Amino acid sequence: MARLKGRGVAAVNYPTGMNLGGDPSQALIHATTTGSFVITLSSVDLGQGIKTVGAQIAAETLGVPYESVMIDTADTDTGPHCMGTFASRGTHRIGNAIMMAAKEAREVMMCVAATELEVDAGDLVTDGKGRIHVNGAPDKGIAVLDVALAAHFKHGKTISGRGMYLKPKSEVVPETGEMDPDSCQAHACTIAEVEVDDETGDVTVLKMTNAYEIGRAMNPALAHQQIVGGAWMGISHALYETTEPYYPNRAHGPLDFSEYLMPGPGDIAEMDSVIIERPSSNGPYGAKGIGEMTANSPIPAIANAIFDACGVRVTSMPITPEKILRGLDALRGNPN
C-alpha cells in the first residue's frame, strides 16, 4: 500500500458576460455638496468586491481620490437596472456603466470649474487628490469641494452622469449555431499536485500553481483572493461535493447543507498564483471577468493529477474514494 504522487495540468478559456436577451447594466452618479460622488447601482456586493472596484473605476475616471467615492448598491426597487452579479460580468458590465456615468459627471465638473476659474475647460486637469487646475499651472486651481459648492449654490447645476452598458442580444444562426455569446475571454492554467492513498482511495491536494490572464487586474489583492477562494471551491467540486456518502454507507451521507461535504481549513493546498495582464479592448480600463472561472481549471487539473498518480481516469465529479478504489480494482483485474 502506498501514497502515490501525481501532477496534472488544465487550462480554461472563460467568457465574460452573456447576452441571451441583451445584457444591460446601468449606473447613476452625482456629486454631493461636499464634493463626494455617490454612485447608485442595483448590483450586489456579496464579497467579490464590486463596490471597491466600482469606486476605483469612478475615481480614476473622475480624477478624484478613491475615498471621495461612495457606492450605494442593491436596491432593485429604486436603483438603475442591473441584470445581476453572475456570468463573471460585474466588473465588465457595471464597471463600463460606471465609467460612462463618471465621464459625463466629469464634463459637468470641469465646466463648472472652468467658469469659476474663468478659463477654458479644455485647459483644465484633475490632480487625483481633490483639486482641478490649469494644465501646467498647479497654482491656478480650485478644490473639487468648491466646484461642488459652486454648482449647487451659484450655478444651479447637478454634477451628475448617466451610464449604461448594453451587450446587445445576439441571434443564433440556425444553420451553424453561431452566435456572439460574450464580450471577451479570460484565460487560466492550473497545475495540481496530489497524493492518492491506494488503500483508502483518499486524495490530498498538495499544491496548486495558477496563472491567470484577466485583462487588467483592477485590484490585484482582490483578484488574488478570487483565485484562492475559487481554487478552494474547485477542490471542493473535484473531490467532495455530492449528496452521496463520501464512503459508500448511506448513514455517512449528508442530510442537509450543514453536513454537505466541502473542504475545511485542514484540506486546503499550498497555493502559488500569478496574474498576467493583457487588457481587453472593451472592458473598463481593459478588465475582464475573473469571478466564476477560478473554480474551473482546478477540477480537470486534479483529475489529471490523480490519473498521473495512480492510473485511474475518473470522468465524473466528485472523484470520491469509492471511484478511485473501483478504478484501481479494475486496473488490477479484480472483479468489483
Add this chain to the structure above:
Amino acid sequence: MKHSVVSLTINGAERQMLVAPGSTLIDVLRESQGLTGTRRGCEQGACGTCTVLVDGKTAMSCMLPVETIEGAHVETIEGLTPPQGLHPIQEAFLQGFATQCGFCTSGMIMVAAALLAKNPNPSREDVVRAISGNICRCTGYEAIIDAILDAAVRIRSAAHAEAA
C-alpha cells in the same frame, strides 16, 4: 413555563435580563443587547459563525441556552474591539485581506482570540485545528490562517515592546 432572570457579565458590564425559556445566548446578544456583531449562521452548531467567548473559552452562542450559564463572563467581537482603533487580530485580518463577504469573520476572530490567549506562538497546524469548527465559503481559508499567524506576531511584539 415562566420567564427567568439571568445575570451575565457581557463585555465587562454586568447585565440582568428577563429571558424566555430556551432562549439561546445569541438570541440575548443580538436581540435584547443589540450586539449584532455576532452572526447567526446555521443555528445547529455546525458552522462556528456565532462563536463568542464564555469564561474565556469558545462557545457557539446558538447552541447555548442562556439559563445554563448564569453568572458567566461573555465576550463578543464588540468587547474585543478597543474603544480606539482595532484589536491586533482585527488589524491582521484587515491588512491580510482575510475577509470577503465577512459573515464568518467575527466567529473566526473570536476563535483566534481564544487560541492566542492560550498559545501566543501557535504553529500553522495549531491554527488550522483551532478554526476547524468554523466554516468560510469565500476565502479558501489561506488568508485567514495567515492573518491569525500574523496576529500572533503582532501581539507578541506588542507585549515585547511593553516589557522593554
